[in-house]
Amino acid sequence: MTLLSTAEGIEPVGSAADGAEAVRLATELRPDVVLMDLRMPVMDGVEATAQIRTALPQTEVVVLTTHADDESIFGALRAGARGYLTKDAGLAEIARAVHAAAAGQALLDPSVQATLVAAAGRAPGVGRSSPSAPPPDDLTPREAEVLTLIAQGLSNSEIATSLFVSEATVKTHVNHVFSKIGARDRAQAVHYAYTHGLAG
Numbered sequence: 001m002t003l004l005s006t007a008e009g010i011e012p013v014g015s016a017a018d019g020a021e022a023v024r025l026a027t028e029l030r031p032d033v034v035l036m037d038l039r040m041p042v043m044d045g046v047e048a049t050a051q052i053r054t055a056l057p058q059t060e061v062v063v064l065t066t067h068a069d070d071e072s073i074f075g076a077l078r079a080g081a082r083g084y085l086t087k088d089a090g091l092a093e094i095a096r097a098v099h100a101a102a103a104g105q106a107l108l109d110p111s112v113q114a115t116l117v118a119a120a121g122r123a124p125g126v127g128r129s130s131p132s133a134p135p136p137d138d139l140t141p142r143e144a145e146v147l148t149l150i151a152q153g154l155s156n157s158e159i160a161t162s163l164f165v166s167e168a169t170v171k172t173h174v175n176h177v178f179s180k181i182g183a184r185d186r187a188q189a190v191h192y193a194y195t196h197g198l199a200g
Helices: 019-029 045-055 070-079 091-102 110-121 141-151 156-163 167-181 186-195
Strands: 033-036 060-065 083-086
Touching: 019 033, 019 045, 033 045, 033 091, 045 060, 045 070, 060 070, 060 091, 070 083, 070 110, 083 091, 083 110, 110 186, 141 156, 141 167, 141 186, 156 167, 167 186
Parallel strands: 033 060, 060 083
Antiparallel strands: none
């Protein structure tokens, strides 16, 4: 917490020793973002994340943990975590994830992104759509193309460069994609792309 207080634009307001205290403090202090560990006494971070997101939907959660196994990652994301970092992340990366979460965006550790992609690829029913088949959920061909590039790990600026359009245009496409497929963030979009044969 002391280290985090040195990050620009971040004001720590509390620190909890366990998951139950994290839920209590979050309810009391109503922070914009909670930085959550997963392995804690009394209540683990997944359950604490779920309770905070249910009670305080305006409060985002970023997981910072030593654990990057499938169960931990998917448990945290299903509980509503917006970001997921491992504890070898530096202060700059942690600050970037906190700011991203506060802005409603997801930031995942590269190893976590790779785990999501690999797990989505193992999901039942995964396969490429027929080239003649229309994209699912009323996606336009351009939106399907943007989703494919998201699944390949490209940022908005990289997608803009790839498609020769402005970043503002890409953001519009991304917002439409998320709305149509019901994705809250890029992690869910990646999973959707793989399960619907749009991962490239």
